[in-house]
Amino acid sequence: MIVLGKIINLQGKKGELRFRPYEGTEALLAPGKEIYLKKEKNLIPYRLESFKKKGREYIIKLAGVNSTEEILFCLGQEVLFPEENLPRLAEGEFYEFELIGAIVRTRDQIEVGQVAGFFEASGKTLMVVEKDRKEILIPFEAAICLSIDAVNKLIIIDPPEGLLDLNEI
CATH class of the missing domain: 2.40.30.60 (RimM)
Structure with missing residues (x-):
């Protein structure tokens, strides 16, 4: 379920x-x-x-x-x-709920956190990533999310400079 x-x-x-x-x-x-x-x-x-x-x-x-x-x-x-x-998806496609709990790492293998959810804002999908009781919002788009493995629950990102620091303000 x-x-x-x-x-x-x-x-x-x-x-x-x-x-x-x-x-x-x-x-x-x-x-x-x-x-x-x-x-x-x-x-x-x-x-x-x-x-x-x-x-x-x-x-x-x-x-x-x-x-x-x-x-x-x-x-x-x-x-x-x-x-x-659920309707069957094409090879390589997934439902967002399948990514809940996925580990998010940068391309340098630095762990950013775990996917807690997704939401829409201004027509864009944002991924909510939690680590140490803090939330980081990451645009869920191909330019940033380089690799998405729903089966192994792993997402590799290449965030623009400063994106991961925005939530530190």
Whole structure:
């Protein structure tokens, strides 16, 4: 199972929920798709009845979720999706979530940190790299990310001078 995002709040009085997807995962969701929520150690399937964009979030309705008790159970839950249901990618392509936890090193083999996530800013994808409880934002583009190995979770970068020091201000 992969985590697509999190249910962050309820929306209105019709059993709708506010869902915040992790970057790049919203393309996997559509009405009729099956998602899962975790209750203790069990995975509970839900059919996505509706899925509407609202700003950076989505308003979703899960089939069968109508009572206050069911809605409250959903709040704060991560939305899970079976990895085997992901569309197949071409050779050399990968999903961003596959890089979470990858080690990032410079071409000189200096460890920069570990990938914690991705987000969009001004039309560019930024990679969030953490080390020693600090975050470094690195543009996720071919000019900087020279080598991406999703299987071995290793990314080699060639950052422009000063990029890694920007977060020290």
